[in-house]
Amino acid sequence: MVINLVSCKDDKVSLTGLDKKILPNDSAVVAGELPNGLRYYIRKNRNPENRAVLYLVNKIGSVHETDAQRGLAHFLEHMAFRGTKNFPGNNVIDFLEKAGVKFGADLNAYTSYNETVYQLPIPTQDSSLLGTGLAILKDWAQHIEITEAGVNSERGIILAEKRQRQGLEQRIREQSLFNLLNGAKYAERSPIGIDSVLKNAKAADLQKFYHDWYRPDLQSIIAVGDFDAEEMEKKIIAIFGDLKKNSNTAQPEEVKIPQIEREHYQTILDEEITNTTIQVLHKYAARDKIKSELDLRNSMIVSLFNTMLANRSNDLRRGAEMPFLSASAKIETLFADLGSASVNVTVNPGEYEKGFKTIMREIRKVKESGFNQHELDRAKASFIEKRDYQFGERSKVTSQNYVTVYVNAFLKNLSYPSAEFYNEFYNLHIRNIGLEEVQAVIEKFYNNKNRDFYVIAPLNEQDQLPGVEELEKWTGEVEKEELVVQEEKKVNKKLMNELPKGGSIVSETTDQEMGITTWKLSNGAKVVLKPTTFRNDQILISAFSPGGSSLYPDKDYQSAIDAVGILSRGGIGDLDLKTLSRVLTGKIMQVNPFISENYEGVNANTSKKDLESSFQLMYLYFTQPRLDKELVGSVLREAKDRAMKRYSKPSNVYADSINAIMFGHHFRKRAAFAERVDMIDPDISLKIYKERFADFSDFTFVLVGSFDLNSIRPMVQKYLAGLPSLNRNEGTNYIQYAYPESGFTKIIEKGKTDRSTVTMILDGKYTDDVNLVGNMTAIRDIVQLKMTERLRGTEHEVYSPGISLSMLDNSKRYELRIGFTCSPAMVEKLTMAAKDELNKLVTNGASPGELTKFKAEFAKSLEVQLKRNEYWTSQICAKLQVGRELKEITEVAKQIEAVSAQSFKEAAKKYLNTGNLKIFVLSPEK
Numbered sequence: 001m002v003i004n005l006v007s008c009k010d011d012k013v014s015l016t017g018l019d020k021k022i023l024p025n026d027s028a029v030v031a032g033e034l035p036n037g038l039r040y041y042i043r044k045n046r047n048p049e050n051r052a053v054l055y056l057v058n059k060i061g062s063v064h065e066t067d068a069q070r071g072l073a074h075f076l077e078h079m080a081f082r083g084t085k086n087f088p089g090n091n092v093i094d095f096l097e098k099a100g101v102k103f104g105a106d107l108n109a110y111t112s113y114n115e116t117v118y119q120l121p122i123p124t125q126d127s128s129l130l131g132t133g134l135a136i137l138k139d140w141a142q143h144i145e146i147t148e149a150g151v152n153s154e155r156g157i158i159l160a161e162k163r164q165r166q167g168l169e170q171r172i173r174e175q176s177l178f179n180l181l182n183g184a185k186y187a188e189r190s191p192i193g194i195d196s197v198l199k200n201a202k203a204a205d206l207q208k209f210y211h212d213w214y215r216p217d218l219q220s221i222i223a224v225g226d227f228d229a230e231e232m233e234k235k236i237i238a239i240f241g242d243l244k245k246n247s248n249t250a251q252p253e254e255v256k257i258p259q260i261e262r263e264h265y266q267t268i269l270d271e272e273i274t275n276t277t278i279q280v281l282h283k284y285a286a287r288d289k290i291k292s293e294l295d296l297r298n299s300m301i302v303s304l305f306n307t308m309l310a311n312r313s314n315d316l317r318r319g320a321e322m323p324f325l326s327a328s329a330k331i332e333t334l335f336a337d338l339g340s341a342s343v344n345v346t347v348n349p350g351e352y353e354k355g356f357k358t359i360m361r362e363i364r365k366v367k368e369s370g371f372n373q374h375e376l377d378r379a380k381a382s383f384i385e386k387r388d389y390q391f392g393e394r395s396k397v398t399s400q401n402y403v404t405v406y407v408n409a410f411l412k413n414l415s416y417p418s419a420e421f422y423n424e425f426y427n428l429h430i431r432n433i434g435l436e437e438v439q440a441v442i443e444k445f446y447n448n449k450n451r452d453f454y455v456i457a458p459l460n461e462q463d464q465l466p467g468v469e470e471l472e473k474w475t476g477e478v479e480k481e482e483l484v485v486q487e488e489k490k491v492n493k494k495l496m497n498e499l500p501k502g503g504s505i506v507s508e509t510t511d512q513e514m515g516i517t518t519w520k521l522s523n524g525a526k527v528v529l530k531p532t533t534f535r536n537d538q539i540l541i542s543a544f545s546p547g548g549s550s551l552y553p554d555k556d557y558q559s560a561i562d563a564v565g566i567l568s569r570g571g572i573g574d575l576d577l578k579t580l581s582r583v584l585t586g587k588i589m590q591v592n593p594f595i596s597e598n599y600e601g602v603n604a605n606t607s608k609k610d611l612e613s614s615f616q617l618m619y620l621y622f623t624q625p626r627l628d629k630e631l632v633g634s635v636l637r638e639a640k641d642r643a644m645k646r647y648s649k650p651s652n653v654y655a656d657s658i659n660a661i662m663f664g665h666h667f668r669k670r671a672a673f674a675e676r677v678d679m680i681d682p683d684i685s686l687k688i689y690k691e692r693f694a695d696f697s698d699f700t701f702v703l704v705g706s707f708d709l710n711s712i713r714p715m716v717q718k719y720l721a722g723l724p725s726l727n728r729n730e731g732t733n734y735i736q737y738a739y740p741e742s743g744f745t746k747i748i749e750k751g752k753t754d755r756s757t758v759t760m761i762l763d764g765k766y767t768d769d770v771n772l773v774g775n776m777t778a779i780r781d782i783v784q785l786k787m788t789e790r791l792r793g794t795e796h797e798v799y800s801p802g803i804s805l806s807m808l809d810n811s812k813r814y815e816l817r818i819g820f821t822c823s824p825a826m827v828e829k830l831t832m833a834a835k836d837e838l839n840k841l842v843t844n845g846a847s848p849g850e851l852t853k854f855k856a857e858f859a860k861s862l863e864v865q866l867k868r869n870e871y872w873t874s875q876i877c878a879k880l881q882v883g884r885e886l887k888e889i890t891e892v893a894k895q896i897e898a899v900s901a902q903s904f905k906e907a908a909k910k911y912l913n914t915g916n917l918k919i920f921v922l923s924p925e926k
Contacts, residue, residue: 022292034241043406049867058214118137144214156796186257216240263452271648273457274642278345323358341445384430495620502722503721526701538705569631602622618719651922732810734811762815798821
C-alpha cells in the first residue's frame with residue numbers, strides 16, 4: 001500500500017523512513033513524570049478565560065475487574081463524590097457549587113473499559129480555589145473514604161443509573177457484543193456492572209480494588225486553562241509528589257481481541273425496532289494508535305476512501321428510486337484493537353434483496369473499477385477545507401478539547417502534535433496521495449474472512465428475513481452481474497449564473513454598549529449585526545418572519561410543516577440534489593430554511609470564505625425552490641412508513657400522549673400518523689413555501705460572528721436587500737389551545753423495559769411581575785437542586801432528575817417539567833417525594849445557601865455563554881421576536897442578583913401549586 005516515491009505535478013515527496021518518524025509533541029505542553037510514576041500534562045489556554053479544566057486520569061477500568069468485581073470500577077468512581085479524607089461527606093460538592101461549579105454538568109467523572117477519569121472545571125481568578133481543586137484531585141487519587149454506610153447509600157443510585165440505561169440499544173448491544181468482539185473479555189465487562197455484584201458489594205471489596213489500582217504509576221494529572229503553566233507545574237509537583245507508591249506493582253492486563261477466521265451470522269429481533277438493517281462487518285486487527293508519520297499518512301488515505309465511498313452511497317439515495325432508507329460503508333476502529341470494514345443498509349419495507357444488492361453492487365464497482373480522479377479531487381477538496389478551517393481556529397480551541405487529546409495521549413502512550421505540525425503535514429501529503437493508494441484500501445480491508453452478518457429487525461418480520469445462505473447467494477449474484485459503471489464527471493456549474501440586482505441600506509443605527517448595529521434595507525427587511533471575536537472563523541445567520549403554518553387551515557397543515565423537507569430533497573433552481581452536493585464540495589457552510597408554527601425563516605452557519613456562497617444559497621432557497629416530481633413519491637412513502645411504525649417505540653407513544661393531552665388534543669399537536677401523511681399535497685407544499693418566502697418586508701436577519709461591517713455590507717445589499725417585497729404586513733395567527741386546568745395522573749403502558757419514566761408538569765398563566773425572569777430561573781435551578789438532593793441523595797432511587805422551564809411570551813404561559821426514571825415499584829413513592837419538595841419550597845422558600853449556589857452557578861455559566869456566538873444569536877432572535885430590548889441579554893445578571901429569599905418564596909407560592917400538578921408515567925406493559 002506504500003510506495004517509496006509519489007509524484008504530483010512537479011512536487012515529489014519521499015515516503016522512505018516515514019514509519020520511523022515518531023510524531024512530535026507540541027512544545028506548548030509542559031509534561032513530565034514524578035519520581036512516584038505519576039505523569040502530568042499542562043497547557044496554558046485562555047478559552048474560556050478565567051477557567052481551568054483539571055483531570056485525574058486512572059489507567060484502570062472495568063475490563064480489569066475480576067468476575068467477582070464486575071461493576072466495582074464504576075462503583076468506586078461514585079464513592080469519590082461521597083467524601084474524601086480532607087473533604088468528608090458532601091463537602092467537595094458543596095464547596096465547589098458555592099464557587100459556581102455545578103455537580104453533574106461541570107463536576108463529573110466517567111468509567112470506561114480501560115480508564116476511570118475525574119473532571120473538575122474550576123474558576124482561576126482565585127488562586128486558592130485552583131489549589132483546592134488540585135487538592136481534591138489528590139484526595140480522589142488516594143484518599144477516598146469508603147464506608148459501609150456510604151456504599152449502602154450509593155448502591156441504589158448506581159442501580160438507578162443502570163436502570164436508566166436499559167432499553168432497545170442496550171438489548172441489541174447485549175445480544176451482539178460477544179460475537180462482535182470474538183468472545184473477548186470486553187464483552188463481559190460492561191462498566192455499569194452486574195446486579196449480583198452491585199447489590200452485594202461491601203466496603204472491603206471497593207477498598208481492595210482502590211488500593212490495588214489507584215496508584216501514581218497508573219495515574220495522570222491534566223491541567224489546561226487560564227493560568228501560568230510553570231506555576232501550575234510547581235503546584236502539581238508539590239501536591240502530588242508525596243503520593244505513595246503501592247507495594248502492588250502488577251500492571252493491568254492488556255486485553256486483546258482475538259482474530260477468528262470464521263463467518264458469523266446473527267439475527268437480532270425486537271418489538272421496538274422499526275426497520276430492518278443488514279450489516280456486514282469484515283473484521284481485522286486494527287492499530288488504534290497513530291504513532292508515526294506513516295500511520296498519519298495512512299489515516300489520511302483511509303479518510304479519503306471513506307469520503308468517496310460515502311459520496312457513492314449518498315448518491316444512490318438522491319435518485320428517484322431510493323433503493324433503501326439509508327446505507328453506508330466505511331473503514332473504522334470498531335472497538336479497542338478491532339477494526340471493521342463495514343457495509344450497512346437499512347432497507348425499504350420488505351425490500352431486503354433490493355437494498356442489500358444495491359449497496360453490495362457499489363462495493364463491487366469500487367473493487368473492480370475503482371474511483372476516478374474527479375471523485376478523489378472532491379474528497380481532497382473537502383479534506384483540505386476542513387483542515388484549513390480547523391487550523392484557522394487553532395487559537396480558539398477550548399481547554400476541554402485540549403484535555404481530550406492529552407487524556408488519549410496518556411492512556412495510549414501517544415504523541416500530541418501541534419496544530420502547526422498537522423497543518424504542514426497535511427498540506428505536504430494530501431496533494432501527493434494518488435488513486436492507486438486509495439484503491440488499495442478496498443483490496444486490503446474488504447477481503448477478510450473474519451466476517452460477521454447481522455440482521456437487526458422488527459420482531460414481526462422474523463419469518464421474512466434473509467438467512468446467511470440468502471445473503472451469500474445475493475452477494476454471489478451481484479458478483480456475476482454485468483456492471484454498469486457511470487463515470488463521475490466534473491461539475492462546472494455555479495450556484496448562481498446571474499447575480500441579483502440587489503438593493504440598498506436605507507438607515508443604520510448602532511448600540512455601542514451592546515456592540516450591535518441595525519440596518520434597514522430598501523425592501524423593508526431588517527438586519528441586526530453583532531461582530532465578535534469569540535471565534536476566528538464562524539458566522540451565524542438566523543432569519544425569521546411572523547406567519548408560519550399558523551396562517552393555514554388544518555387541511556393544509558401537514559403540507560405546510562413538511563414543505564421544507566419535501567422541497568429540500570429536490571435541490572434548488574436548476575440544480576438537483578446530486579449536482580448541488582458537488583457544487584458545494586469543500587465549502588464550510590450549512591443553510592437550512594424552516595417553516596414552524598409561528599415563523600418562517602432560515603438558519604445558517606458559515607466560514608468567512610464561504611459567506612457569499614451562503615448568501616447565494618439562501619437567496620436560491622428563498623426564490624427558486626425545486627419540487628422533484630419523480631422523487632416526491634418515494635419521499636412520501638418513506639414518511640408514511642415512519643408514521644406507521646412510530647408507535648413501535650414506547651418513547652414516541654409517551655411523548656405524543658403528553659403533547660396531545662397538554663394541548664387539549666388539538667389536531668396540530670397530534671402525531672403525524674399515516675392518515676396525516678396522506679393529507680400532504682406536494683403542490684400545496686410548494687405553493688405554501690413560495691407564499692412564506694414571497695415577502696421579505698417583515699423579515700429580520702440576525703448575523704453574529706467573525707465579520708466586519710464594511711466587508712459584509714456589499715453582500716447584504718446584493719443578496720438580502722434584493723429579495724422580493726410585497727409589504728403584506730402579516731402577523732402570526734397564534735392558535736388558542738385548550739390547556740388542561742386541573743391536575744391528574746396519566747399512566748401509559750408500553751414496552752418491556754423494566755423501568756418507568758415519570759414527567760411531572762406544573763403549568764399555567766404568568767404575570768409580568770418585577771424580576772419575573774430572575775425568580776423563575778431561580779425556581780428552575782433550585783427545583784433541580786432539591787430534586788437531586790431528595791430523589792438521588794436521600795431516596796437513592798434516581799440517577800439524574802432533569803428540570804426544564806419554558807415561558808411563552810405570546811400566551812403568557814409557563815411550564816415547569818420534572819423528569820426522572822425509576823423502578824416501576826417506586827413511582828408512587830418518588831412522585832410523592834418530589835411533590836413534598838415542591839410543597840416545602842412553597843412553605844419555606846429557598847435557604848441562603850441554596851440561593852448562593854444558584855447565583856454563583858448562573859454567574860459562571862453566563863460568563864461563558866456571553867462569549868459564544870450561538871448564545872448571542874439565539875438570545876437576539878428570542879428578544880426581537882417578542883419585542884424585548886436587546887440590553888436584557890446582558891442585564892439578566894442583575895435580575896439574578898436581585899432574587900431574594902422573599903421574592904423567591906412569593907414566586908414559588910404563585911407558580912409551584914402542586915394542586916395543579918399533571919403527572920405522566922410510562923411503565924412496561926403487564
